[in-house]
Amino acid sequence: PRTLVVTAHAAPIDVSRVLLIVDDRSESVRLDAMRRDFVANTSHELKTPIGAVSLLAEAVDSAADDPDQVRRFAARLSTEAARLGALVQQIIEFSRVQGADPLDAAEAVSLDDVLRTAVDRTRVAAEARGVTVVVGKRAHLWTLGDQAMLVTAVQNLVANAIAFSPQKGHVGVGLRKRDGVVEIAVSDQGIGIAEEDLGRVFERFYRTDQARSRQTGGTGLGLSIVKHIAENHGGEARAWSRLGRGSTFTIRLPEIPAPTTARTPRREKE
Numbered sequence: 309p310r311t312l313v314v315t316a317h318a319a320p321i322d323v324s325r326v327l328l329i330v331d332d333r334s335e336s337v338r339l340d341a342m343r344r345d346f347v348a349n350t351s352h353e354l355k356t357p358i359g360a361v362s363l364l365a366e367a368v369d370s371a372a373d374d375p376d377q378v379r380r381f382a383a384r385l386s387t388e389a390a391r392l393g394a395l396v397q398q399i400i401e402f403s404r405v406q407g408a409d410p411l412d413a414a415e416a417v418s419l420d421d422v423l424r425t426a427v428d429r430t431r432v433a434a435e436a437r438g439v440t441v442v443v444g445k446r447a448h449l450w451t452l453g454d455q456a457m458l459v460t461a462v463q464n465l466v467a468n469a470i471a472f473s474p475q476k477g478h479v480g481v482g483l484r485k486r487d488g489v490v491e492i493a494v495s496d497q498g499i500g501i502a503e504e505d506l507g508r509v510f511e512r513f514y515r516t517d518q519a520r521s522r523q524t525g526g527t528g529l530g531l532s533i534v535k536h537i538a539e540n541h542g543g544e545a546r547a548w549s550r551l552g553r554g555s556t557f558t559i560r561l562p563e564i565p566a567p568t569t570a571r572t573p574r575r576e577k578e
């Protein structure tokens with residue numbers, strides 16, 4: 309690093325440190341802008357279901373004499389309330405992963421366990437759609453980070469793969485080492501994503517027209533949560549797709565050696 313001497317008597321100033329401080333400031337300006345943006349987007353997204361709930365409540369009230377109408381409006385009311393609940397849940401999850409640094413309290417995480425836990429948690433959704441989720445065999449690969457967050461990331465990908473699959477479709481979940489990093493891949497043969505949308509699906513609240521028209525009840529936050537978690541772990545999330553043919557989402561993470569505890573029997577390494 310270059311060194312700047314201010315006066316003959318003062319200690320030399322390390323220019324690289326000065327630049328770092330300037331950078332820190334622009335980072336905090338950027339984070340402030342992101343936060344303002346997030347609040348604006350979030351309030352906008354919440355307005356639609358809240359508006360629907362209050363309209364439906366009025367409709368129930370004015371249809372009091374017609375039990376069939378009341379039942380219909382009440383059913384829609386409960387759908388909208390559930391959507392609102394899911395949105396709030398995702399917003400909380402999003403702020404949690406945005407603020408957290410998983411490497412603060414990092415532990416060795418078995419990615420085989422992450423995959424299996426995530427798939428278990430989507431079992432009910434898969435059964436409801438008749439979708440088969442196939443997990444590849446154990447790869448004995450580990451990373452450093454927060455196990456719960458990594459499960460959330462993979463669970464979001466598998467939940468999407470199921471939601472956008474045809475009835476009785478197949479979803480593949482795999483783990484392997486590639487180009488010196490660990491790669492988790494979730495593939496489906498579902499509706500796919502058009503090329504012009506592919507670069508935007510990781511943005512907050514972005515949903516393609518195909519997704520909106522299917523009314524899968526999504527929030528558009530799932531993939532931005534995945535991206536944050538991957539990047540907070542020193543990795544990245546990516547997508548490949550062909551419209552009408554299916555999609556593959558990957559999370560790449562740095563690999564660490566398997567810890568030498570009871571969880572990794574010695575004979576595996578011999």
Ligand code: ADP
Nearest residue numbers: 468469472509515516519526527528529530531
């Ligand atoms: P959502 O709650 O809508 O699923 P996400 O952030 O998880 O929100 O995904 C954003 C959008 O990306 C979806 O609305 C959908 O348009 C598209 N998408 C995500 N996963 C898939 C997939 N497996 N197949 C097709 N489209 C997908």
